[in-house]
Amino acid sequence: MEPVTRVAGTAYPWGQKNVDTDVIIPAHWLKTIKRSGLGRGAFEVVRAQPDNIFDDPRYAGSPILIAGDNFGCGSSREHAAWALADMGVRAVIAPSFSDIFSGNAFKNGIVTVVLPQDAIDRLIAVAQDGEITVDLETMTVTTPYQDRFPFTLDPFRRRCLMEGLDEVGLTLAKDTAISKFEEAMHRHRPWIKDRSGNAGIAVEGAGRT
Amino acid sequence: MSHQPRTLYEKVWDAHVVEPRDDGSCLLYIDRHLVHEVTSPQAFEGLRSNGRRVRRPDLTLAVPDHNLPTTARVDASGRELPIADRDSAEQLDALRRNVAEFGVPYIDALAAEQGIVHVVGPEQGFTLPGTTVVCGDSHTSAHGALGALAFGIGTSEVEHVLATQTLILSPSKTMEVRVDGTLGFGVSAKDVVLSIIGRIGAAGGTGYVIEFTGEVIRNLSVEGRLTIANMSIEGGARAGMIAPDETTFAYLKGRPMAPTGTDWDRAVEWWRTLPSDAGARYDRNVTLSASDIAPVLTWGTSPEDVVAITGVVPEPESFADPSKQAAARKSLDYMGLTPGTRMQDVAVQHVFIGSCTNSRIEDLRAAAQVASGRRVAAGVRAMVVPGSGLVKRQAEAEGLDRVFTEAGFEWREPGCSMCLAMNPDKVPAGERCASTSNRNFVGRQGPGARTHLLSPAMAAAAAVSGRLTDVRDLI
Ligand code: SF4
Numbered sequence: 001m002e003p004v005t006r007v008a009g010t011a012y013p014w015g016q017k018n019v020d021t022d023v024i025i026p027a028h029w030l031k032t033i034k035r036s037g038l039g040r041g042a043f044e045v046v047r048a049q050p051d052n053i054f055d056d057p058r059y060a061g062s063p064i065l066i067a068g069d070n071f072g073c074g075s076s077r078e079h080a081a082w083a084l085a086d087m088g089v090r091a092v093i094a095p096s097f098s099d100i101f102s103g104n105a106f107k108n109g110i111v112t113v114v115l116p117q118d119a120i121d122r123l124i125a126v127a128q129d130g131e132i133t134v135d136l137e138t139m140t141v142t143t144p145y146q147d148r149f150p151f152t153l154d155p156f157r158r159r160c161l162m163e164g165l166d167e168v169g170l171t172l173a174k175d176t177a178i179s180k181f182e183e184a185m186h187r188h189r190p191w192i193k194d195r196s197g198n199a200g201i202a203v204e205g206a207g208r209t
Numbered sequence: 210m211s212h213q214p215r216t217l218y219e220k221v222w223d224a225h226v227v228e229p230r231d232d233g234s235c236l237l238y239i240d241r242h243l244v245h246e247v248t249s250p251q252a253f254e255g256l257r258s259n260g261r262r263v264r265r266p267d268l269t270l271a272v273p274d275h276n277l278p279t280t281a282r283v284d285a286s287g288r289e290l291p292i293a294d295r296d297s298a299e300q301l302d303a304l305r306r307n308v309a310e311f312g313v314p315y316i317d318a319l320a321a322e323q324g325i326v327h328v329v330g331p332e333q334g335f336t337l338p339g340t341t342v343v344c345g346d347s348h349t350s351a352h353g354a355l356g357a358l359a360f361g362i363g364t365s366e367v368e369h370v371l372a373t374q375t376l377i378l379s380p381s382k383t384m385e386v387r388v389d390g391t392l393g394f395g396v397s398a399k400d401v402v403l404s405i406i407g408r409i410g411a412a413g414g415t416g417y418v419i420e421f422t423g424e425v426i427r428n429l430s431v432e433g434r435l436t437i438a439n440m441s442i443e444g445g446a447r448a449g450m451i452a453p454d455e456t457t458f459a460y461l462k463g464r465p466m467a468p469t470g471t472d473w474d475r476a477v478e479w480w481r482t483l484p485s486d487a488g489a490r491y492d493r494n495v496t497l498s499a500s501d502i503a504p505v506l507t508w509g510t511s512p513e514d515v516v517a518i519t520g521v522v523p524e525p526e527s528f529a530d531p532s533k534q535a536a537a538r539k540s541l542d543y544m545g546l547t548p549g550t551r552m553q554d555v556a557v558q559h560v561f562i563g564s565c566t567n568s569r570i571e572d573l574r575a576a577a578q579v580a581s582g583r584r585v586a587a588g589v590r591a592m593v594v595p596g597s598g599l600v601k602r603q604a605e606a607e608g609l610d611r612v613f614t615e616a617g618f619e620w621r622e623p624g625c626s627m628c629l630a631m632n633p634d635k636v637p638a639g640e641r642c643a644s645t646s647n648r649n650f651v652g653r654q655g656p657g658a659r660t661h662l663l664s665p666a667m668a669a670a671a672a673v674s675g676r677l678t679d680v681r682d683l684i
Contacts, residue, residue, distance in 0.1 A: 033250035191468035
């Protein structure tokens with residue numbers, strides 16, 4: 001994952017409350033085989049309306065989305081985070097998020113910033129024509145007009161984001177511990193490894209173990 | 210090692226901790242990873258883009274199931290038939306390419322062993338007692354029937370397991386659900402698990418791993434136990450487990466991927482130590498009596514909406530909780546049912562016998578017993594979808610396919626089929642289906658489809674009478 005220390009640029013001044021995952025990415029996109037490309041389906045229903053915020057040339061391609069309470073509620077589909085990442089969103093600022101969504105967002109390098117509603121209102125006003133900066137170093141959201149909103153983030157998640165560590169990468173760093181566990185397992189429970197039979201089951205590309 | 214009495218769940222958990230973490234979660238080793246076409250493509254893509262490999266292909270098994278049509282897969286000359294839905298075909302192709310590239314053992318759509326991932330795992334002996342089993346699918350809980358700790362995971366976690374063979378997990382609370390006594394005439398494992406969910410509620414198991422115990426569970430075959438553990442997730446639980454015993458060992462012995470020789474003996478020796486110790490404590494205990502369990506079915510759009518076949522559609526006002534009353538009104542509206550109607554007076558247009566809950570050989574035998582010598586009622590479309598190619602072959606060897614086709618049932622190729630509307634098998638809007646699957650959610654079997662969950666025998670009874678029927682009147 002790309003390290004994120006700072007997300008700066010224009011922001012979609014949306015402010016919508018209770019945005020569920022069906023709004024972020026409708027179910028018919030779930031037959032895809034890719035994480036990428038889902039940006040095309042992102043906010044499909046919203047974008048079907050004329051003059052919507054996502055197709056407004058002032059905001060197109062913004063790295064920041066400002067939303068209302070309870071962003072990302074609904075199903076656990078990770079496609080919602082993939083869709084946002086694919087449309088270039090690196091940070092979402094809202095008064096609250098669904099737990100599952102913020103977990104999925106973080107796993108995909110998207111910062112979820114929780115700020116009180118009055119800060120959101122101010123940021124929406126600024127974002128009409130100004131840029132916004134989310135800084136993970138100082139843990140603040142700032143504007144060109146001297147606004148400064150501090151926020152908090154789970155320390156583990158903050159570290160992962162800033163060092164570009166994904167959970168897979170972090171666990172891979174535990175290789176020694178995992179290998180040690182496997183050695184012990186192969187001694188105590190050898191049948192886990194030595195799967196017998198396998199008759200009739202194609203093992204294609206074998207050798208890449 | 211502590212000498213405190215431990216539950217089955219705690220023993221399996223303890224045996225798989227690679228490393229405890231500061232926040233109370235653990236890095237847990239995964240013994241068995243099942244992969245299917247829907248939730249894996251992005252995980253493989255993640256490995257590819259990071260230059261990572263699959264750590265333990267030998268502990269992984271891939272099989273397509275969700276998207277496969279259940280019509281013939283080859284033409285008269287044995288050539289593979291193309292799949293009409295482009296996106297489905299693409300997902301299936303992606304699985305084929307990914308398993309080849311990453312060296313993952315794979316059961317192809319055309320292999321006799323192909324089937325629903327949760328039918329294939331136990332059937333092949335891939336699932337074993339005391340193992341940790343994961344799959345990107347919530348009904349992975351089924352494998353707990355063999356004494357495994359088995360649960361569904363998301364796509365990022367699929368990638369995590371492929372790359373590291375581990376998961377970061379927090380321990381769950383434990384719940385014992387004990388079912389005492391002896392099941393009455395015509396009552397099956399499906400009636401037991403629906404009754405359990407009716408009792409604890411669809412969210413009752415949230416945060417828990419359930420262990421099913423008691424005389425009724427012990428007397429069930431492994432197939433019946435699979436039906437029960439499969440639906441643990443419908444009660445909100447992370448996983449459901451059943452202690453391994455002689456029934457489990459007899460089921461597994463000689464399965465293609467089960468251990469053999471001295472490995473087998475050592476395995477059984479360890480498996481015998483797994484059942485919960487006397488005096489082990491659960492965070493919650495629930496007890497049901499077999500004498501209270503009748504053939505049941507669902508009336509609404511949540512698996513907790515359970516009623517005896519001899520009962521009536523409930524009045525929303527009969528529920529104490531106002532939010533449940535509102536939900537019931539909405540459900541009944543969607544289901545097109547009027548309170549007070551006898552369940553046995555409700556006509557059905559579709560019958561689906563299949564899904565990872567009820568598509569094994571015993572399920573088909575139970576349904577065939579009812580269908581034998583009878584005819585599917587006029588106006589009813591009834592289909593039987595075996596859970597795997599091996600179940601299908603066994604059923605055909607026993608002549609069950611003829612019993613079904615002579616009665617007017619369709620006899621299909623294995624797959625998820627009408628359990629979820631992802632392949633061509635769907636229930637049209639406003640029509641009613643008696644289904645042996647596990648979810649009666651709004652739109653689950655197709656937009657506007659109305660689902661009643663019930664046992665295979667009850668489904669067959671509905672097919673031949675054209676309405677929901679007490680199977681005890683037919684056997
Ligand atoms: S049969 Fe149904 S519940 Fe089971 S794996 Fe397939 S879609 Fe999921």
